[in-house]
């Protein structure tokens with residue numbers, strides 16, 4: 001097919017949207033390591049997870065063998081309000097870079113939450129409602145997950161209690177008000193409303209909080225309140241499963257025009273958008289049907305893949321959650337306060353950790369000033385104002401396209417544009433005023449937390 005026939009934006013028809021999520025674990029020879037009970041160090045049984053998570057989601061979490069899960073009609077109906085998302089050819093960016101590379105991005109920012117997180121929020125809220133629960137609790141950092149979950153809970157008529165990392169709660173009052181508009185109850189974390197919050201505040205007075213703290217508080221409230229469960233926006237296997245809609249749509253759109261990507265790039269916080277985007281491609285790779293370069297991009301200030309250890313660790317600061325085997329910087333790790341670019345979780349999805357350890361994907365870390373440079377270059381060429389998180393992927397997509405300029409190779413690059421950055425203008429302001437710097441933790445600093453990893457035999 002000639003290039004001119006490829007539209008600027010490739011949209012699937014509603015009828016071409018995926019009807020089932022794809023579970024990449026089914027094609028993995030080395031399965032991701034199981035969650036362990038923090039007390040006994042034995043694999044968590046479904047009944048041990050039941051006080052924390054919804055039943056159906058526990059099944060999805062523990063299922064390493066079923067390749068496809070049908071998407072319930074109620075979820076598909078909601079997906080139709082903001083999906084399919086476009087796969088966009090970045091013609092303007094290519095021209096500006098003067099690269100022979102072909103660059104495509106899958107844009108997940110076309111919904112009010114402004115990110116891909118709604119894909120899993122709506123699924124998790126649906127299963128909570130189906131189980132007859134009254135509400136759910138969660139944590140949010142930058143606020144995208146809390147917003148997505150608030151929207152999903154409003155749709156299904158569920159209560160939603162969000163623990164928002166204190167520094168974001170104070171810096172992003174508009175994010176907070178969006179959540180309240182959708183009916184969520186938002187508490188800055190750490191707070192005096194939970195035992196673990198009080199303990200953290202006593203130990204670290206004046207702390208501005210972290211995702212790890214907020215998770216501990218949300219879990220405590222879920223397990224101590226009748227009719228509530230806890231939901232999480234990333235890292236877990238179930239979240240990668242739901243996010244596979246991103247990759248399935250991307251693959252369907254590319255297949256429609258016979259396009260074969262060479263490189264697939266995504267930013268990595270907890271791994272959910274990257275896992276979702278690459279899953280169907282990774283499946284082909286695992287089955288030996290095709291090969292792709294798959295690149296995870298993380299911030300230099302929170303480098304789980306590139307400088308972390310592959311080990312069992314706690315998912316939260318309060319050490320109440322199950323242990324997960326993952327690339328981790330240690331559950332006590334909190335990125336430097338001057339880090340503005342998101343992606344600040346200490347660990348990484350167990351699925352991606354195993355795939356990375358087995359050599360199926362690469363990882364690079366990038367400093368934040370370079371990330372914002374790429375964000376601005378992209379915004380000026382393509383018009384979309386990207387989230388700082390997404391801009392990590394943009395950075396590496398541009399770098400790969402510039403390499404093609406040197407070698408003259410016409411590679412096809414696909415990256416995940418996970419969201420928009422309208423609530424991140426304080427970070428953009430810092431960048432514009434030349435007040436942003438690149439903080440890269442020293443080996444000693446990282447070792448301080450990694451030396452405290454739990455000992456599992």
Ligand SMILES: *Cc1c(COP(=O)(O)O)cnc(C)c1O
Pocket residue numbers: 114115116117144145233234235267268269270271272273274343387389390418419420
């Ligand atoms: C949450 C978020 C991310 C990072 O989370 P993953 O689970 O690694 O995908 C990336 N981009 C945006 C816009 C987000 O909101």
